[in-house]
Amino acid sequence: MTRHILSVDQFDRTYLQNLFDHADRLRHLPRSSQRSRLSTSILATVFYEPSTRTRLSFESAMARLGGSVLSVENANESSSATKGESIEDTARMLQGYADAVVMRHPEPGTPERASRVIDIPVINAGDGSREHPTQALLDLYTISNELGDIDNLNIAIVGDLKYGRAPRSLALLLCQTRGTQVTFLAPPAVPVGDDIKQALERNGVRHREATSFEEIKDADVVYQTRIQRERFSDEESYERSRGYYVIDRSVMDTLKPNAIVLHPLPRVDEISPEVDDDPRAAWFRQAENGVYVRMALLDQLLG
Amino acid sequence: MTRHILSVDQFDRTYLQNLFDHADRLRHLPRSSQRSRLSTSILATVFYEPSTRTRLSFESAMARLGGSVLSVENANESSSATKGESIEDTARMLQGYADAVVMRHPEPGTPERASRVIDIPVINAGDGSREHPTQALLDLYTISNELGDIDNLNIAIVGDLKYGRAPRSLALLLCQTRGTQVTFLAPPAVPVGDDIKQALERNGVRHREATSFEEIKDADVVYQTRIQRERFSDEESYERSRGYYVIDRSVMDTLKPNAIVLHPLPRVDEISPEVDDDPRAAWFRQAENGVYVRMALLDQLLG
Amino acid sequence: MTRHILSVDQFDRTYLQNLFDHADRLRHLPRSSQRSRLSTSILATVFYEPSTRTRLSFESAMARLGGSVLSVENANESSSATKGESIEDTARMLQGYADAVVMRHPEPGTPERASRVIDIPVINAGDGSREHPTQALLDLYTISNELGDIDNLNIAIVGDLKYGRAPRSLALLLCQTRGTQVTFLAPPAVPVGDDIKQALERNGVRHREATSFEEIKDADVVYQTRIQRERFSDEESYERSRGYYVIDRSVMDTLKPNAIVLHPLPRVDEISPEVDDDPRAAWFRQAENGVYVRMALLDQLLG
Numbered sequence: 018m019t020r021h022i023l024s025v026d027q028f029d030r031t032y033l034q035n036l037f038d039h040a041d042r043l044r045h046l047p048r049s050s051q052r053s054r055l056s057t058s059i060l061a062t063v064f065y066e067p068s069t070r071t072r073l074s075f076e077s078a079m080a081r082l083g084g085s086v087l088s089v090e091n092a093n094e095s096s097s098a099t100k101g102e103s104i105e106d107t108a109r110m111l112q113g114y115a116d117a118v119v120m121r122h123p124e125p126g127t128p129e130r131a132s133r134v135i136d137i138p139v140i141n142a143g144d145g146s147r148e149h150p151t152q153a154l155l156d157l158y159t160i161s162n163e164l165g166d167i168d169n170l171n172i173a174i175v176g177d178l179k180y181g182r183a184p185r186s187l188a189l190l191l192c193q194t195r196g197t198q199v200t201f202l203a204p205p206a207v208p209v210g211d212d213i214k215q216a217l218e219r220n221g222v223r224h225r226e227a228t229s230f231e232e233i234k235d236a237d238v239v240y241q242t243r244i245q246r247e248r249f250s251d252e253e254s255y256e257r258s259r260g261y262y263v264i265d266r267s268v269m270d271t272l273k274p275n276a277i278v279l280h281p282l283p284r285v286d287e288i289s290p291e292v293d294d295d296p297r298a299a300w301f302r303q304a305e306n307g308v309y310v311r312m313a314l315l316d317q318l319l320g
Numbered sequence: 321m322t323r324h325i326l327s328v329d330q331f332d333r334t335y336l337q338n339l340f341d342h343a344d345r346l347r348h349l350p351r352s353s354q355r356s357r358l359s360t361s362i363l364a365t366v367f368y369e370p371s372t373r374t375r376l377s378f379e380s381a382m383a384r385l386g387g388s389v390l391s392v393e394n395a396n397e398s399s400s401a402t403k404g405e406s407i408e409d410t411a412r413m414l415q416g417y418a419d420a421v422v423m424r425h426p427e428p429g430t431p432e433r434a435s436r437v438i439d440i441p442v443i444n445a446g447d448g449s450r451e452h453p454t455q456a457l458l459d460l461y462t463i464s465n466e467l468g469d470i471d472n473l474n475i476a477i478v479g480d481l482k483y484g485r486a487p488r489s490l491a492l493l494l495c496q497t498r499g500t501q502v503t504f505l506a507p508p509a510v511p512v513g514d515d516i517k518q519a520l521e522r523n524g525v526r527h528r529e530a531t532s533f534e535e536i537k538d539a540d541v542v543y544q545t546r547i548q549r550e551r552f553s554d555e556e557s558y559e560r561s562r563g564y565y566v567i568d569r570s571v572m573d574t575l576k577p578n579a580i581v582l583h584p585l586p587r588v589d590e591i592s593p594e595v596d597d598d599p600r601a602a603w604f605r606q607a608e609n610g611v612y613v614r615m616a617l618l619d620q621l622l623g
Numbered sequence: 624m625t626r627h628i629l630s631v632d633q634f635d636r637t638y639l640q641n642l643f644d645h646a647d648r649l650r651h652l653p654r655s656s657q658r659s660r661l662s663t664s665i666l667a668t669v670f671y672e673p674s675t676r677t678r679l680s681f682e683s684a685m686a687r688l689g690g691s692v693l694s695v696e697n698a699n700e701s702s703s704a705t706k707g708e709s710i711e712d713t714a715r716m717l718q719g720y721a722d723a724v725v726m727r728h729p730e731p732g733t734p735e736r737a738s739r740v741i742d743i744p745v746i747n748a749g750d751g752s753r754e755h756p757t758q759a760l761l762d763l764y765t766i767s768n769e770l771g772d773i774d775n776l777n778i779a780i781v782g783d784l785k786y787g788r789a790p791r792s793l794a795l796l797l798c799q800t801r802g803t804q805v806t807f808l809a810p811p812a813v814p815v816g817d818d819i820k821q822a823l824e825r826n827g828v829r830h831r832e833a834t835s836f837e838e839i840k841d842a843d844v845v846y847q848t849r850i851q852r853e854r855f856s857d858e859e860s861y862e863r864s865r866g867y868y869v870i871d872r873s874v875m876d877t878l879k880p881n882a883i884v885l886h887p888l889p890r891v892d893e894i895s896p897e898v899d900d901d902p903r904a905a906w907f908r909q910a911e912n913g914v915y916v917r918m919a920l921l922d923q924l925l926g
Contacts, residue, residue, distance in 0.1 A: 048360035049359075049360055056655075057658055059686050061679070067398055067402070069392055069398040070413055073364070073390045073417050074416075074417060076390050076417075077417035077418065080388035087683060088694070089696075090392075090696065092675070094673065099673070100853075102888070102889035106888065106890060107889075109907045109910070110676060110907070110910050112907075112911075113907065114679050114680060247403075282405070283409060283410075283413075284405070290406070290408070304412070305415075307416070308417060354663075370705070372695055372702050376721075377719075377720060379720075380693060380719075384665070585708070585716065586706050586716075587708065588706065588708070604716070604718075610719070611719060
């Protein structure tokens with residue numbers, strides 16, 4: 018196991034099982050016991066692309082473990098970046114100040130570049146359209162937590178499968194599961210990539226592409242995602258994709274009674290708020306699970 | 321008593337007395353005892369409108385109580401906001417990360433909207449021109465602390481009474497006091513609103529409008545406020561109001577020897593720095609009191 | 624000894640020796656012992672000019688000592704600043720919230736203005752092109768730590784000696800050393816100022832100006848600095864200065880085997896990354912030393 022968290026490729030079954038067990042243990046500890054675990058550690062959260070949700074989730078995890086946080090909310094406007102410092106130099110600086118670095122960057126591979134020159138753990142919190150490995154971990158942990166298993170499930174991934182790094186990372190992580198059937202349901206402009214399909218095939222995961230909610234009515238998990246407006250070059254193309262597959266009351270009615278619906282959030286209008294009270298609506302529990310998974314991750318890396 | 325702090329309407333005499341007593345107790349505790357009170361709690365401060373003063377005051381209060389803070393300095397530029405997330409979704413996310421939320425927002429009623437969907441306390445740190453309830457609490461606490469009483473006082477409220485939410489919230493809170501005489505002294509363009517006057521009348525608080533400092537020379541408390549430039553549509557109108565009622569040495573000379581002068585800060589030039597050393601100048605003590613009142617508030621909500 | 628840290632002028636030999644000894648002690652304490660030193664203190668870091676490096680260095684120092692931080696990353700865009708509050712009023716507000724203030728400001732003398740009206744320590748973290756006293760402290764501490772002595776050394780200061788406050792502050796601090804030979808090597812557009820040369824002369828420090836790396840081949844310390852692009856009025860003039868004195872493998876080959884090369888960072892291209900692995904390349908150790916020196920400073924001021 019590497020010390021850096023850069024890609025879902027690095028997680029195997031044993032790692033996942035240990036991490037999820039550890040998350041379960043930590044979430045049930047009294048707050049005072051949680052707090053004693055990393056009370057002398059310092060985490061730097063460095064975001065070159067804004068992300069309130071992911072940043073606060075990591076910072077909440079570190080606070081619960083009793084650690085300290087050095088926060089750079091807009092690293093792209095920071096003095097080092099505007100003065101032309103390389104990411105390698107920034108990473109070496111951070112190594113002098115903190116015990117681990119959480120980094121989001123619009124350019125794929127940047128967290129990995131940072132990880133190559135320093136010894137403290139670097140955690141990829143999203144690199145462009147490529148990966149968001151801790152999101153995939155919390156997604157799979159939520160499936161495990163809600164359904165009691167990560168194997169033999171029928172999982173539908175819906176929405177922007179071209180630009181979304183969350184569905185991309187989840188699909189890749191599903192390579193570690195057994196007996197899984199993945200169904201992709203994407204607007205025509207943002208289909209799932211061939212690389213994802215090939216990875217699933219290499220790992221013996223069955224997959225297919227659907228064109229209606231009717232085709233995913235047997236799903237155990239429906240993973241809805243936002244159309245990534247900021248990655249579209251023109252507004253018209255965005256508008257065509259948005260609203261293509263919206264989950265509302267009538268779609269919920271077609272799903273199994275024990276299915277769960279997930280969403281990495283934030284949502285715009287791809288899930289109607291009218292279904293928020295449905296017990297199968299798991300997206301806010303999923304967000305909270307992010308804190309427990311990141312607590313487990315930080316505790317394993319720094320504890 | 322509600323768990324949320326949204327409006328001065330919700331405070332009654334008993335609440336105020338308990339809160340002020342608690343603030344008195346906390347401020348005199350040794351730092352190490354203060355720190356042990358909320359050592360496992362997490363506060364999120366989320367500002368959709370910048371406010372160094374109010375944000376740092378809450379964060380200082382939380383730090384003294386030993387708690388942790390998740391800070392969003394420019395929530396309006398945050399990823400969730402720019403991606404189109406609703407305030408309800410943002411609130412539910414925050415509930416997964418923190419134990420209480422302090423929120424400032426330019427649109428009146430937004431903290432209340434957040435409070436309707438979550439169980440953790442939401443504290444309104446200013447919603448547009450409407451309310452700023454914790455400012456009113458620290459203002460009244462300062463009056464109590466400086467003068468030993470909150471009843472039977474002659475209180476002059478000066479400056480921008482149209483756009484200023486601090487004088488508005490204080491006036492409403494004075495409905496809880498007895499034997500109070502309120503005098504409003506505002507430039508013609510920014511008079512006190514009829515709703516405030518009606519609220520005072522309903523609660524039997526005497527009030528009148530003045531047009532010169534001469535008319536408030538018997539005041540026990542002079543509450544000066546800044547003309548809210550950012551709420552004026554044109555510069556000329558702002559300039560006419562600014563400088564209308566400035567407190568300088570000659571005005572101080574007309575006030576009673578045991579009066580106090582307050583200001584919610586920041587000030588521009590409505591109080592001349594030449595009077596900063598006057599013992600009746602209480603505005604910096606008032607700012608410090610904000611920390612104690614917010615400590616008491618957080619301790620009651622989370623302790 | 625004053626409680627404020629405003630200028631290198633205020634440091635004498637005794638102060639430096641105590642501070643460096645204290646930094647040595649603190650860095651070798653176990654983390655849990657470090658943490659117990661300032662566990663009830665609050666530091667405000669207020670930056671009117673962005674500086675990820677200096678801000679995080681102070682915040683890391685405070686976190687290691689167990690204290691809390693109130694952070695204002697972009698004070699120039701803060702509500703107080705944009706509403707027209709004076710620096711004196713801002714300082715008095717901060718005094719109500721924190722136990723010490725670290726301040727960076729583009730206008731020389733601003734931290735000193737703040738220090739005149741409050742009792743808590745104010746630490747100058749850079750005021751325009753004037754001074755950056757804690758940078759000079761960490762630079763001299765690094766020399767002491769790397770070479771075992773601060774006296775009888777041949778020290779070359781290279782790069783932007785006109786606009787750079789780091790080389791300026793270091794040169795002034797060298798007035799406290801004995802037997803020092805300072806050599807300045809600056810592009811023609813950004814020479815060392817007469818005030819610096821006169822200060823050195825008043826203190827009996829030998830100095831000279833060089834025009835090639837050949838002339839500094841006997842240096843014990845080479846202090847390279849970045850051309851301060853943001854202080855140039857035109858791009859052409861910046862380009863002429865940049866690239867004038869670059870340290871690459873061939874320059875390293877001319878230096879003594881036991882010399883050290885320092886840089887206050889961030890660097891752009893004035894040191895080639897190809898020499899990062901040279902054992903004489905001390906700039907990342909220097910950055911880390913900043914945390915220990917600032918721990919010692921904060922511990923002396925607040926402990």
